[in-house]
Amino acid sequence: MQRRIFGIETEFGIRFAPRGLGQLSPEEAARVLFRPVVAWGRSSNVFLNNGARLYLDVGSHPEYATAECASLTDLVRQDKAGERLFEDLAEQAEDHLALRGTEGRMHLFKNNVDSAGHSFGSHENYLLSRRAEFSRLVRFLVPFLVSRQLVVGAGRVHPAGCPTAEAMTLEGGSYSFSQRADYVWEAASAATTRSRPLINTRDEPHADASQYRRLHVIVGDSNMSETTLLARAGMTDVVLRMIEDRVRLPDLELKNPGMALRAISHDSSGRGAVELADGRSIGALDLQREFLASARAHLEKEGSPRPEMPYVMDLWERTLDAVESGDASGIDTEIDWAIKKKLLDGAIARGRTDFSDPKIAQLDLAYHDINQHRGLFYLLQRKGRARQWVQESEIRTATEQAPPTRAALRGGFVDAARRAGLDHTVDWVHLKVNQHPGLSHTCQDPFAAQDPAVEESIRQMLASAPSVPGSAMPPV
Amino acid sequence: MAQFRDSSQESERAREREQEQELVGEARPVDQSLVSETDDILDEIDSILEENAEEYVRGFVQKGGQ
Numbered sequence: 001m002q003r004r005i006f007g008i009e010t011e012f013g014i015r016f017a018p019r020g021l022g023q024l025s026p027e028e029a030a031r032v033l034f035r036p037v038v039a040w041g042r043s044s045n046v047f048l049n050n051g052a053r054l055y056l057d058v059g060s061h062p063e064y065a066t067a068e069c070a071s072l073t074d075l076v077r078q079d080k081a082g083e084r085l086f087e088d089l090a091e092q093a094e095d096h097l098a099l100r101g102t103e104g105r106m107h108l109f110k111n112n113v114d115s116a117g118h119s120f121g122s123h124e125n126y127l128l129s130r131r132a133e134f135s136r137l138v139r140f141l142v143p144f145l146v147s148r149q150l151v152v153g154a155g156r157v158h159p160a161g162c163p164t165a166e167a168m169t170l171e172g173g174s175y176s177f178s179q180r181a182d183y184v185w186e187a188a189s190a191a192t193t194r195s196r197p198l199i200n201t202r203d204e205p206h207a208d209a210s211q212y213r214r215l216h217v218i219v220g221d222s223n224m225s226e227t228t229l230l231a232r233a234g235m236t237d238v239v240l241r242m243i244e245d246r247v248r249l250p251d252l253e254l255k256n257p258g259m260a261l262r263a264i265s266h267d268s269s270g271r272g273a274v275e276l277a278d279g280r281s282i283g284a285l286d287l288q289r290e291f292l293a294s295a296r297a298h299l300e301k302e303g304s305p306r307p308e309m310p311y312v313m314d315l316w317e318r319t320l321d322a323v324e325s326g327d328a329s330g331i332d333t334e335i336d337w338a339i340k341k342k343l344l345d346g347a348i349a350r351g352r353t354d355f356s357d358p359k360i361a362q363l364d365l366a367y368h369d370i371n372q373h374r375g376l377f378y379l380l381q382r383k384g385r386a387r388q389w390v391q392e393s394e395i396r397t398a399t400e401q402a403p404p405t406r407a408a409l410r411g412g413f414v415d416a417a418r419r420a421g422l423d424h425t426v427d428w429v430h431l432k433v434n435q436h437p438g439l440s441h442t443c444q445d446p447f448a449a450q451d452p453a454v455e456e457s458i459r460q461m462l463a464s465a466p467s468v469p470g471s472a473m474p475p476v
Numbered sequence: 477m478a479q480f481r482d483s484s485q486e487s488e489r490a491r492e493r494e495q496e497q498e499l500v501g502e503a504r505p506v507d508q509s510l511v512s513e514t515d516d517i518l519d520e521i522d523s524i525l526e527e528n529a530e531e532y533v534r535g536f537v538q539k540g541g542q
Contacts, residue, residue, distance in 0.1 A: 015536045017531075017532070026538050060538075107536070114536050115533050115537055116538075118537070118538045343517070346514025346515075346517070346518065347514065347518055349514075358529040359529040361533045362530075365533055366525055373524075374524045374525070376524075379517065379521065383517060
């Protein structure tokens with residue numbers, strides 16, 4: 001398929017750090033965070049005017065699911081819009097608590113693991129052609145997903161005593177490519193919280209099931225870097241295209257994907273061998289080089305309608321070169337693990353310390369704080385040490401405006417129903433005004449940004465709405 | 477996973493680290509350009525991160541997600 005719908009669901013870590021007394025559990029902190037959302041939507045699970053979904057997930061993680069995006073750049077905008085919405089909510093939560101005598105900082109971390117080793121995810125959704133045979137898809141996609149962390153991992157500091165690092169005979173503290181790799185165990189299954197797979201096999205296309213399948217990838221790291229996220233979705237898109245187009249790909253099926261994932265994450269050389277199902281062994285760099293070469297050849301032959309693709313392919317290659325040479329200076333403003341590592345290396349050199357120092361672990365975590373004033377990724381971005389792909393004004397717009405897909409219908413519908421004061425129930429496919437069956441719609445085509453029937457309902461609702469403008473978002 | 481030692485082990489570890497550094501201090505060259513380039517940023521970070529490093533990291537405990 002040339003065209004595709006992309007979406008990302010991000011679970012954020014939450015922690016309220018009081019200045020004095022007044023510790024809050026993550027559940028309590030999340031409840032305060034969601035007060036304005038509940039006041040706005042009468043629920044802690046709402047669809048917004050930009051088509052996205054904001055909710056409290058398993059384990060009280062604040063979660064943001066982007067709207068359906070048909071372009072890679074829209075995906076970056078929508079993903080960052082989710083950060084900004086939660087940043088605003090966290091500031092409101094701090095104000096609310098301060099007024100009640102509990103001053104402190106409401107930290108939201110866009111990372112994938114806490115200090116006790118609990119992991120939370122960044123789940124990617126890719127709409128696939130139903131013709132792509134699932135077993136073949138898993139067979140060819142898994143070796144790519146296992147090794148792509150060399151390029152799109154968010155990087156993680158491990159204090160001394162990390163079992164996986166010790167198993168790799170790394171002593172003392174260490175740094176791995178991926179946050180998530182230590183917590184994923186098998187190739188594909190329906191499990192989500194125990195024995196996590198790389199690919200969740202739950203088949204809910206949220207679209208015409210005879211035409212489409214939705215691929216749910218849960219092995220990825222949350223990205224702070226806009227360009228790293230762009231590469232993550234762009235590289236995966238082109239590999240999926242090759243699988244859908246039945247391109248002859250090298251058979252690189254791994255003997256044990258979970259073990260390979262961890263071994264690759266903790267091996268900064270990219271050269272450590274992992275075992276293939278047929279008994280051969282191969283290093284992560286070579287695995288990625290195979291996919292990169294096939295992708296290049298495919299794009300040269302078939303072309304790509306995506307304007308971002310030349311940059312994605314170039315960044316993919318430069319990052320593999322950086323791992324191979326051990327010199328990350330060519331990518332250290334564009335790739336999360338390298339942006340962060342440059343900062344950490346500087347701190348280690350200055351403090352004459354190493355990765356086992358709690359101060360270094362603090363810098364690692366603070367890199368993922370989504371607050372633009374105190375999050376270290378944003379500090380680095382202000383200093384020109386993290387490249388921007390989109391303008392801040394585009395991100396702000398994306399907090400209120402849906403991308404040109406089915407999300408635009410949903411956003412318009414939600415906005416009109418709210419303005420008209422009508423109770424409504426919305427999900428990815430259905431738009432419903434309770435008690436008005438005539439205003440209910442099913443939208444099976446996720447690419448369709450227009451639908452005359454939905455637009456007519458929106459007009460009717462707006463015509464009956466009082467002229468006071470509705471609030472687009474949880475009040476900020 | 478118990479990735480963080482208790483504080484007595486931690487301070488023991490810190491002492492060991494200091495000793496190691498005294499021993500290797502001369503031998504290990506420090507990349508001066510990296511130090512100066514990053515110095516300003518690290519100073520700024522020190523003023524941003526109010527909390528003690530160990531508390532900052534250790535205080536972040538969630539239930540598992542998906």
